[in-house]
Amino acid sequence: MDFPVNDKIKFHAAYLRGSPDNAVELDSIGLISKQILDFRLTEIPIGFGTLNFAVLPSYVRGGTYETKLVNGDEEVTTETTVDDEFGVGLCAYHDKNHSLGNNRLAFQWGNSVAKDLGSALWATPDPITSDSWKVQVLDYGVLKSSESFAMMYTAIYQRNDSGAAENNISDWVSFGLRPTYYFNKNYSIAVEGGMDYTRQEGAGEDGGDLKGALGKLTLCPQVALDNSFWARPVLRAFVTLAKWS
Numbered sequence: 001m002d003f004p005v006n007d008k009i010k011f012h013a014a015y016l017r018g019s020p021d022n023a024v025e026l027d028s029i030g031l032i033s034k035q036i037l038d039f040r041l042t043e044i045p046i047g048f049g050t051l052n053f054a055v056l057p058s059y060v061r062g063g064t065y066e067t068k069l070v071n072g073d074e075e076v077t078t079e080t081t082v083d084d085e086f087g088v089g090l091c092a093y094h095d096k097n098h099s100l101g102n103n104r105l106a107f108q109w110g111n112s113v114a115k116d117l118g119s120a121l122w123a124t125p126d127p128i129t130s131d132s133w134k135v136q137v138l139d140y141g142v143l144k145s146s147e148s149f150a151m152m153y154t155a156i157y158q159r160n161d162s163g164a165a166e167n168n169i170s171d172w173v174s175f176g177l178r179p180t181y182y183f184n185k186n187y188s189i190a191v192e193g194g195m196d197y198t199r200q201e202g203a204g205e206d207g208g209d210l211k212g213a214l215g216k217l218t219l220c221p222q223v224a225l226d227n228s229f230w231a232r233p234v235l236r237a238f239v240t241l242a243k244w245s
Contacts, residue, residue, distance in 0.1 A: 005041070012040040018120030024082075026063030032082065034113055034121040035059045049096030056089035058114035060125055085125045087112030101150075103141035110134055115160075132163030142229050150229045151179040167202030182227040190236075192218040212245040 003011045019033040026032050036058045044051040062082040069076045093106035108117055111133040116122040123129075140154035155175040162168045176194025183189075196214040203210035220238035224231045 009044050010042050012038070012042065014038040016119045018118075020120050023121060024065045024124050026061075026065050026082065029061060029063055032060065032063070032065075032121060032124060034119070035061075036114075036119060046094075049094055052093050052095065054089070054091040056091075056110070056114055056117060058087050058089065058112075060085045060113045060121060062125070082125050083127075083130075085113045085129055087114030087130075089114040089117040091117065101142040101144050103139070105139045106137070108134075108136040108138075128163035130163065132161055134158065134160045144229060147227060148182045149180070150182070151177060152229065153177050167200075169201040171197075171199045173197045180222075180229065185227050186223060186225070188222045188224065188227065190218075190220040190222060192216075192220065214242060214244040216240055216242040 001013045003013075005011050014037075016036040016038060017033055019031045023031045023033065036056050038054065038056050040052065040054045042050070042052040044053075060082075062084040064079055064081045067078045067080060069078070087110060089108070089110035091106065091108045093104055096103045110117050112130050113121065113125060115132055115134040136156065136158040138154070138156045140152065142150060142152045144150040153176070156173070158172040160170045160172075162170070174194065174196045176192060178190055178192040180188055180190040194216055196216075197211070198213075199209050199211040201209055218238050218240040220236050223235040225233070
């Protein structure tokens, strides 16, 4: 549902419910699923672009499920209990259109079953889920300097707390560029280069942090209906060269 607050600001409300294909089935209620209320206040003018806010309270109803394992000639059945879980996702993002394109800067935070900010359950809750959280800062945009050239850029920083008592923190940093050259309205070629760095606390063989980087370069000829960067559908063929530590 959408409600105009005034001639510029809008309020949106939605109810979402989702389960992944591999969700466990709980007794008495069926597939475990996440229920979300999605509230958004958008297009708030602040002079330099617009501000937007989202609040996503999320709930997962618990229950029990059975896991069966075969140990030799014996089948072992284990019963697992999932507690009810509640979490909240928060998002604030700034949009700015300019002569060369647009930019979005966003801050996201979520805890427990809301930490992924998605519409389906990211994993079956366990005893540490309620203490988990994730924070993410990202900036991305598209620059289009002419009818024949456009470029997307993106940068992301994410910190995840699994909720465990120790070795619970992991970090992810990623950035990339995708320049695209348009031969005409329908044919183009894109080149994408990027770098990712990850660190998992206490996951190394010596008990220290496990960390590493991944660099990648992709060449991608494309066929589309228009020479707009966001034109869809797009038919792509691509080859990627990647190197990691």
